[in-house]
Amino acid sequence: MSVDETAELDVSSGAAGSGSPPEGDGKVVARNVKKQFGRIIAIEDIDLEIRDNEIFALVGDNGAGKSTLMNVLCGVHAPTDGQLYYEGEPVTFSSPSDARAIGIETVYQDLALMDDLDVATNIFMGQFPTKGIGPLKQIDWEETYKRADEIVNDTLGRDLNIETEVEFFSGGERQLFAISRALAFDPEVIILDEPTSALSVDATDMVHTTLQKLKEDEGMTIIIVSHNIESVLEIADRIGVLYQGNLIDVRTPEESSLEQLTQLMTTGIQKDD
Numbered sequence: 359m360s361v362d363e364t365a366e367l368d369v370s371s372g373a374a375g376s377g378s379p380p381e382g383d384g385k386v387v388a389r390n391v392k393k394q395f396g397r398i399i400a401i402e403d404i405d406l407e408i409r410d411n412e413i414f415a416l417v418g419d420n421g422a423g424k425s426t427l428m429n430v431l432c433g434v435h436a437p438t439d440g441q442l443y444y445e446g447e448p449v450t451f452s453s454p455s456d457a458r459a460i461g462i463e464t465v466y467q468d469l470a471l472m473d474d475l476d477v478a479t480n481i482f483m484g485q486f487p488t489k490g491i492g493p494l495k496q497i498d499w500e501e502t503y504k505r506a507d508e509i510v511n512d513t514l515g516r517d518l519n520i521e522t523e524v525e526f527f528s529g530g531e532r533q534l535f536a537i538s539r540a541l542a543f544d545p546e547v548i549i550l551d552e553p554t555s556a557l558s559v560d561a562t563d564m565v566h567t568t569l570q571k572l573k574e575d576e577g578m579t580i581i582i583v584s585h586n587i588e589s590v591l592e593i594a595d596r597i598g599v600l601y602q603g604n605l606i607d608v609r610t611p612e613e614s615s616l617e618q619l620t621q622l623m624t625t626g627i628q629k630d631d
Contacts, residue, residue, distance in 0.1 A: 384443065385410040385579045386431060386462070386547060391440030393426050400426040401603045404440065408547075408581060413573055415582045415590035418600035419623045425551070427600065428583045432464040432549050433457035461546035467555060469536040473525035478506035480524055481539045509538045513576065514568050530561025534568055541572075548572070549581040554589045566593045587619045601626035 384407040391404040401423040408414045418424045429435045431442070433451030442449050444460055451457050454464065471480050479502075487501040506520045514534055524532060533553055540548050553569075554562040570593065572578045584590050590597055591611045598608045599622045606622050622628060 384408065385412075385445060386581070387443040387446075388427075388431070389441045389443070391427075391430060391437045391442065393430055393435055394438040399603055401430070401600075404605050406598060406605060406608070408579060409596075410579055411573060411577050412595040413569060413580045413582065413593055415584060415594035415597045416600060417584055417587055417590055417597060417619065417623060419585065421602075422600040422623070423603040424583050424585075424600055426603075428464070428549055428551060428581075431457070431581070432462055458543055458545070461544075462549065463540040463543050463545035463547070464549040465533075465536045465540050465551065465553065467552040469532060471524050471532055471535060474523055476523050477510065477518065477520040477527075477535055477538075478503045480535055481506045481509065481520075481542055483539075485542060505542070506538070509541050510534070513541060513572075514538065515571055516568075528561060529557050530564040533557070533561070533565050537568065537572075545578070547579045547581065549583065551583050552585070553582060554584070554586060562589060569593060585623075587616055587623070591616065591619075599623060 386408040388404050388406040392402045393400045416424050430437050433454040433456050482502050487498040488495050489498040490496050510518050599606045
């Protein structure tokens with residue numbers, strides 16, 4: 359969905375401040391973004407361009423500002439200063455619903471799945487397809503299971519039974535169901551908070567393969583927020599490093615090593631080769 363199609367969304371610069379319009383192929387762009395809570399500056403002067411159809415990783419140590427920046431990008435927090443752009447147009451989010459309306463969806467670390475309900479019900483909880491009119495409107499269960507099957511087995515390419523309760527699936531599969539729930543909103547951008555945290559090597563590979571498929575087959579832009587450097591080195595096209603609220607560097611995995619990124623994350627100082 360384009361910004362122009364979202365009439366109810368405030369796309370003026372307004373209270374979000376000003377900044378130079380983005381150039382190039384930026385899908386999501388932050389210009390001079392700052393977020394302050396009372397006297398605490400969580401992030402400051404963030405200039406970031408996330409390109410269309412890339413996997414971009416945001417890494418940083420605890421307290422570096424990863425969660426704050428993620429919450430600004432997905433509409434949980436409005437920036438104190440600076441400007442966000444989506445597909446070249448200035449946007450102002452007052453809630454995650456505003457971000458969702460233009461195509462940005464978030465998968466949080468806690469997943470928020472209900473173990474005693476089946477996969478399809480978890481995917482469409484709160485957004486079930488319906489049939490009927492007015493007071494006769496009811497959940498269209500046939501359409502619910504049909505669409506859930508399409509998302510899990512076609513879009514994600516996984517042969518999993520959507521009528522089985524979530525509690526019977528592995529950690530990696532549960533992560534895929536949380537991603538499936540985001541896909542039900544038909545987003546163009548997905549933000550994932552620590553998607554491989556506490557997962558086994560095999561489960562991490564499963565998640566990585568799925569994200570690559572979404573990028574290559576669906577043309578999606580994917581933002582990963584993580585402290586797991588080894589994981590993002592395997593999958594990211596580019597990596598942005600945060601340190602004490604500042605974006606220290608953006609580089610490709612080919613330009614980076616585990617030691618260099620660890621040095622940047624923990625000290626903010628680039629380690630010479």
